[in-house]
Amino acid sequence: MRKQYILITAIALVACSGGEEPAADTASADSVAAAPTSSAAANVATDAATVMQVVLTGGKDPGTxxxxxxxxxxxxxxxxxxxxASQFTDDTTSKGLSTLQVTIPGAAKAKAGSSEFNVGIVIGNFMQGNDxxxxxxxxxxxxxxxxxVKVDDDGTTATITIKGxxxxxxxxxxxxxxMKVARGR
Structure with a gap:
């Protein structure tokens, strides 16, 4: 009886899922390189809504x-x-970029470049990594x-550049x- 229950449950799960593999997590922190790469789009998915590159100089985690x-x-x-604002968290990574948060008051000032902002980056496990x-x-x-910080916004897409x-x-x-921006008031 137990084997039949397991078999029926497995068949039901496959039928309900359409036989497809589960969707991948929406976040993907991928690589750490020893030297900066030329583009923030390096080694990332082509269907991404957001692509990030962080270069750290000094500290416990220098690299790209x-x-x-x-x-x-x-x-x-x-x-x-x-x-x-931009809020990225990948709670599945134990290495690499797990969190990148950016908050920039004054959208008009941000277009021109501003020294008023907040950025938080975590390398490694997002609860225990280096901040x-x-x-x-x-x-x-x-x-x-x-x-x-500077925001280049074309009305559809935007690029946030932080140096500090x-x-x-x-x-x-x-x-x-x-590549996708939620726009409010």
Whole structure:
């Protein structure tokens, strides 16, 4: 009887799934390279909604980290009026880029380039990995680190470019290519 139950359950699962493999996770943190690559699109899925490249100089994790997400991670004006944001988390990786969060107040200022932003990066397990962050928003104290952020927005896609240094001296050079952007107010 037990064998029949298992067989019937397996047949039902295959029938309900259409015989297809389960969909891949929407996040994909892929490679760590010793030297920067020429494009944030290196080694990532072609159907990605967001493609990210982070280059860290110094610290425990120097190198280039590439990741992509098939789910939308970029938004402007959706959670807060006039704020650009990108939230990427890959909770399946134990190496590489597991988290990249960016918050940029003042969408107009961000187009011209701004020194007011927040970026948080985690390398390794997103709960226990190494955290690299810069916080320069005027509404948050204390400030940590310094740098600039620029958003090139064509109305459909956008590219967020971050260059800065953490309070502990780790250099961050990050690019977030947003092929899909949630747009609010």
């Amino acid at each position: 980290y590439n990741a992509s997400s098939s789910g939308r991670t970029c938004s402007v004006g959706t959670n807060e009026l006039d704020v650009w 690299y962050s810069i916080e320069t928003r005027s509404t948050v104290k204390p400030s940590r680190g310094s740098g600039t 240094t953490t309070a502990t001296g780790v250099g961050i050079d990050a690019t977030v290519k947003c």
